[in-house]
Amino acid sequence: MPKVAFASFMGTVIEFYDFGIFGTAAALVFAHAFFPALGTYAGTVVAFATLGVAFVARPFGSILFGHFGDRLGRKRTLISTMCLMGTATVIIGLLPTAATAGVVAPILLIVLRVAQGLAAGGEWAGAALFTSENAPSDRRGFWSMFTNLGGAVANILALSTFFVTGLFMSNEAFIAWGWRVPFLLSIVLVTVGLYARFKLEESPIFANEVKRRGRSSLPFKDALANQWREILLGAGALVSSFAFGYIGIAYLINYGTATLHLSQHGVLAAGIFGNVVNGLAMISGAILSDRIGRRPVLLIVNMIGIPWALVLFPLLDTESPVAFWIGITVSFLIAGHGWGVCGSFLSELFHTRYRFTAAGLAYSLAAILGGGVPPLVAASIIGSQGGFVFGIFLAGYCLVGLACTVVLRETRSRALDELPPDIGFARADNN
Template identity: 50%
Template sequence: MARESQQALTDVSLIDGVRSDDNRSKMRRVASASFVGSLVEFYDFNIYGYASALFFGKIFFPALGPAAGTVAAFATLGVAFVARPVGSILFGHFGDRLGRKRTLVTTLLIMGVSTCLVGLMPTVEQIGVAAPILLVVLRILQGLAAGGEWAGAALFAVENAPAPKRGFWAMFASLGGGAALTLAPATFLVTGFAMSDADFAAYGWRIPFITSLVLIAVGLYIRLRMEESAIFTKERDHGGVPRVPLLEAFRRQRREVLLAGGAMIIPPSFGYLGASYMSNYGATALGLGRTEVLALGVIGGLALTFGIWISGFYSDRFGRRTIILAAAIVAVPWALVLFPLMKLGSSGMFGACMCITMFISGCGLGPMSAFMSELFHTRYRYTAAGFSYNIAQIIGGAGTPLLAAWMTPRFGGLTFGVYLAVLSVISLVCVLKLSETKDYDLSRNIPQS
C-alpha cells in the first residue's frame, strides 16, 4: 500500500518542471523515434543477412560455387560491419557537436536509400563484375549510417528519460532491432508465398529491400518532430562542445570504451548467428525448406524481442550489469551444445535452438542501450557509445557468421561452438570489470585519467 501511495504521488509530481503525464507523452514520442530508427537499421541489415544466407551466393557470386559463394556473400555482409566504427566516429562527431536530432535524421536517410538501391541493383548476369562491386559500395554506405544509428537512438532515449525508468525507455532502441529480426524473415516469407522459388530468386528477393521505403517515411516523420535532448543542449550551452569527441573520450575514459566494446560482443554474435548463418545451416546441412527456415526465423525474432523487453524492463530493478552478466553466464555453455543439438536434424530441435540463441542475444541487448549510454559523459557520449557498440558489431556481427560459414564445414560445429564460447567468456570478463550504472547522474563530471 505504501508503495502504491508513493507511486500515486509520483504520478502527479513534477519531473524536471514537466507534469508526469506530459513527460510520459514526451517519452512515448522519444521511444517511437528510437524504435523506428533501430527498426530501419536492423531490418535493412537483417534482410541482407537472410538474402546472403539463401540467395546472394547464387546471384552475385555464381562462379565460386555454393559453399564459397555463401562465404563471399557473408563477406559482403561483413563489409558493412567494418564500416560501422568509421560511421560511429563520423556521425558521433556531428552528434556530439551539432546535436542528436539532425544526426539521427541523416543516418536514417542514408541507411534507407542505400537499402532500397540494393533492391534495384542489376545482377552479375546483367552487368558482370560491376554487380558485386556496387553491392559492396552500398553495403559500405549502410555500414556508415548504421554506425551512427543505434547509439544515437539509445542515448537520445536515455537523455530524455526520468532516471528510475531509463532502462525501460532506452530499451526501445534495441526493441526496434527485435521487431526487425521478426519482420525481415516475415517479409521474405510473405513475398515467397506468392511466387515460385525460381521467381523469388529471380526478382522476389528485391521486394523486401524496396519496401523499406515505407519504414523510412515513417521514421522521418517521427524524427523530424523530435526536440533536441535537453541534457545535450545544457552541456553545449554551459560547457561547450569538444573539438574531437573521439580523442576526448579516449583521453578521459579509454578503459570504459574498450571494456564496453567487449561487454557488447554476445548480442551481435548470437543474434547474427541466428538471423543469418543458422538459416543457411538449416537449409543446407539439415535440408529444411526455405519456407520452414523463414517461419522459424520469425519465431526466433519474436524470442529475441521478448528477451529485449524483459531484460530492459528488469534492468531498472536489478541493474544493467546483473542482467547482462546473467545472459553471459548462460551463453557460455549454450555455445558448446548448440551445434550438437542442431545436428539431431529435426525442425523442432532447430526451431528450439533458434529461439534460445535469439533469446540469449535479446537478454544481453535489452539493458545495453541504457548501460552504454550511462557509462559516458554527455560531451562525447554519442561517439564513445557508438564506437564501443560497433567494435562489438565487427567481432560478433561480421566475424561470427563469416567464421561459422568457413569453420563448420571444415572442422565441425562443435569447433565453432568453442570459438563462440570463448567470445562469451571475453564478454563476461569485460562486464565484470565495469561498474553498475543505473544510479549514475548523466550530468556528472568525468575526471581526467
C-alpha cells in the same frame, strides 16, 4: 517518454529493417545472384563476407556521425543516417546481378553495403541517447530498451517480407527477382521514419551540456583520451550477445536450408518466432536491469552463454525441425537479454560531451566482433571442423564478455549529466 521512445523505436525499425534484409538475402540468394562463379560453398562464404563488410564500416560511421551528433545535436544526425540507409537499400534492390553486369555487380553491392554500415554506425547511438537522455533515472533501462526493440521488430519485418514473398512465388522467381521486393519496399518505411524524426526535439541533457560547457571540438579525440578503456570493455561485455544474435539472424537461416535441408518457409518461420522471443527478452533484460543493475544481467547472459555455445550445433545437427526451433529460440533469448541492457549501459558509461561518439563506437566494435565475425567464421569452420569446434569459438566470446563485465562498475545509479572521475571500473567495495 512514450512519444520519445516511439520515435526512436520507429526510426530504428526502419533503419535496421534495411540493414537486416541484407543478412537474410545473403543467406538465401546472394551466393547465386552475385557470386555464382565461386560455387555454392565459396559463394556462401563470400556472401557472408559482404555482410561483414558493413560491420567493418560501422565504427567509422560511429566516428563520422558521432562527431556531428556531439557537435550539432542528435536530431539532425539521425535524419542524415536514415537518408543514407534508405538510399543505399533501395539501390541494392535495383542492382543488376553478376549474370548481366559481371564483376561490377558484386563491387556495387559491397559499396552499398559499406554505406549501410556507415549509417548503422551512427544510427544506434543517436536513437539510444534520445531515449536515455530523456528518461527518468529509475526507469532508464526500460525506456532505453526501445531502440534495440526496434531492431528485433525490424528483423521480424525483414524475415516476414521474405517469407510472404517466397510464399506467393516459385523458388526460381524468388531467386530471379523476388528477393528485390523487400529492398524496394524500404522507400515507404523511410518516408514514415523521416516524418517521425522531424517531429523530435533535441535532447535536453545535450542542450544543457552545450550551454554549460560548450561543444567538444573533436569528440573522437576526447573519447579516446578520456575513456578508451571503457569503450573497449563496454564492447567486450556485449560481444557475446551480438554473436548469438547475428548467428540467429543470418547464419542459421542459411544453415537450416543449405546444410540441414529444412524447408525455407519453416526456417523463416523459426527465425520470425526467434525474433519475437528476442524482443520479449529485451524487455525482460531492461526491466531486470532497472531492478538489479546492468552488470548482473550481463554477467548472467555471459555465464549462460558458455554451455549453450557448446550445445547449440550438436543439437542442430540432429536435423530435427523442433531442434532447430529450440536452437534459434534459446540463442535469441540469450542475445535479447544482453541487447535489452546495452542502451542504458553504454549511455551511462560515457560523458555527455562525447557520449554519441563513444557509445556508438563501443556498440559498433561489439557489432563487428560479435555480429560480423562469427557468421563468416561459422561458414568456414563448420564445413571443415564441425559445429562443436565453432561452439568452442562462441564460448570464447562469452568468456571475453564475462571478463569485461567483471572489470566494469555498475552504472544504474549514475546521473547522465554528472559523471565521477573514476567512471569505469569496479572496486571491491562497490559492485
